[in-house]
Amino acid sequence: MTVQPVKRQKLTESVAEELLSLIVRGGFPPGHRLPAERVLAEQMGVSRASVRDAVARLEALGHVGVRQGDGIYVLAPSAATLSQPFRGLLTRLPQTARDLLEFRRMLEPEVAALAAQRVTDTQEDDLWISVDAQVGAARRGIKLVAEDLHFHALIARIAGNGVVTLVLDTLQELLHDLRQRDLPGDLPDLTIRDHRAVVQAIASRDPVAAHAAMAAHLDTVIQTASAALSFSPDGGSAHD
Template identity: 55%
Template sequence: MTLTPVKKQKLPDSVANRLLEVVRSGELGPGGRLPAERTLAAQLGVSRASLRNALSRLELMGVLEVRQGDGTFIRAADTETLSLPFQGLLRSLPQTAQDLLEFRQILEPEAAALAAMRATSEQIASLRTCLEQQHVTATRGMKLSEDDLKFHALIAQMVGNTVILRVLETLQHLMQQLRTHTLKGDRPELTLQEHILILTAIEARDPAAARAAMAGHLATVVRTAAQAPQGPSQGEAHA
């Protein structure tokens, strides 16, 4: 890999931008290893301090993974990577959790409406199977977390829009963080009732009903989060 030097007056942003160009060009794919720090700094024509600054920024963005003693690698653009910049916000800014829930209220009802119009028979069958599993899980007194995530993920897949799918997958990954730190309490019976309404609307190919059912479900999520006691809890909020 050969890199041309960057202009020093544009440091440190230009260093990070130049490395981003390499990642986006596909010259180094996911899992690819960057040259050693000394070599990379020489190719870019910058100091090692400036390079470390740029690498730290890209690591925070989830573009790179720095493995101590092993090197710096390109991260795959998966859900975990995409959620990295937001995880820090969730930890440092409590309001971010509420903002995230509000964003879900904007996006997921429309996704449900599109799912009602676009879902295949096989996808609807998978959603019903998922709901049946939730019922089994709830009757055994277990948490619905994994089944619930799968239910929402299946609806996102029904939309058939790659951008929407990746955004919703990232939101769901962040919801796992909220379950641990913010969304306390567990209402499996209510979750099941609301999921049944969503499934029924999608099966009926009724976009308006699917939109309303999902909006109602997420309104309950927000309300549950607001009412939940802070501190340790035995359960987890539905989402």
């Protein structure tokens, strides 16, 4: 009897789902080497080909990595792998860029407010060092893309929420692509001015001011992006 492709596909999906379930539940933590393909096939009652296909699927999604001659290892979640499914949308659908920026506007002011409540003296120093690095880069005529990413990632880490950090890292991965491809050059004076205001509010341990400063900064970002990407800040087309 000939096996229909859809049945093989469903079996592969079932094996992949079972392995992913074990990973998510902590049965196979990050850095752990999975049992050999033969062992997994015997334990799950499937063919080695089904296990191989399932592992390939998990590898494509960034859950595992195959080391030639060594084995299959569980990978920690990363922004680079989580952002992969969205990259095609960002290229094909202009509104995806607007949606990303709107999502950032909804999330990051809350993150800044949380950072203002949790920041330590050492972390405050790190924020001012980041701003100084931006000033130095601007004076040398260097675009602030890397410094900007570092600044916002630093605030997310100060907020101390692992899920938020991973989400924002993923968002920044996508926005980095967008900035490199579609957005106009830096506006360093505006960026540094806004970043200083955010740091001052966080350093003052004032969550309300930190929220407002970050919101104002991202409003400026959206206004700049809307002109470059032909959408209006209120969600419509810039040409409507």
